[in-house]
Amino acid sequence: MSRIGKKIIVIPDGVTVETSPKEKGQVEIKVKGPKGELQALFSEMVMIKITDKEISVSLNPKFSKMNALWGTTRANLANMIEGVVSGFEKKLELNGIGYKVNLQGNKLVLDVGYSKSVEFMIPEGITAGVEKNVISISGINKQQVGEIAAQIKKVRKVDPYKGKGLRYVGEIVRRKEGKKAVGESG
Numbered sequence: 001m002s003r004i005g006k007k008i009i010v011i012p013d014g015v016t017v018e019t020s021p022k023e024k025g026q027v028e029i030k031v032k033g034p035k036g037e038l039q040a041l042f043s044e045m046v047m048i049k050i051t052d053k054e055i056s057v058s059l060n061p062k063f064s065k066m067n068a069l070w071g072t073t074r075a076n077l078a079n080m081i082e083g084v085v086s087g088f089e090k091k092l093e094l095n096g097i098g099y100k101v102n103l104q105g106n107k108l109v110l111d112v113g114y115s116k117s118v119e120f121m122i123p124e125g126i127t128a129g130v131e132k133n134v135i136s137i138s139g140i141n142k143q144q145v146g147e148i149a150a151q152i153k154k155v156r157k158v159d160p161y162k163g164k165g166l167r168y169v170g171e172i173v174r175r176k177e178g179k180k181a182v183g184e185s186g
Contacts, residue, residue, distance in 0.1 A: 033084025
């Protein structure tokens with residue numbers, strides 16, 4: 001049994017959830033809220049029941065071995081509802097002497113120690129903000145926000161020796177000890 005899958009999702013005021021069947025038994029769910037609209041396809045292996053203000057997810061009896069999909073479906077639905085109500089945000093911080101970041105329209109310009117600046121296009125539906133050395137990525141789709149933040153972080157990974165590079169705010173990076181000079185004995 002899936003502990004997460006059994007939890008009931010409460011639909012807040014101002015949010016509407018619509019379902020429509022698709023091919024191969026799949027179900028498309030559209031969630032509309034104050035921040036926007038999200039839609040996703042869900043497998044026939046789980047059954048989604050929508051009542052007045054609640055959504056319950058249960059396992060289809062034909063596919064009784066799919067507990068992981070049951071919990072994942074419930075979590076994805078809860079994230080869709082949370083996204084259209086309050087949205088999601090990831091923050092990255094830039095550490096390093098001479099490293100800087102600027103926002104030009106929908107493009108992040110990163111100066112992170114390479115010979116040329118790195119330009120990163122922010123896709124539609126995602127908003128970026130820059131304040132000193134902190135980049136904030138926000139949007140209504142949790143998966144997209146996390147993916148964009150990970151791609152930006154990949155531009156300059158944190159150096160384990162000096163600690164320079166892009167990291168999530170609050171992320172702890174284990175530092176390595178550098179080489180030591182060997183003293184002469186004798």
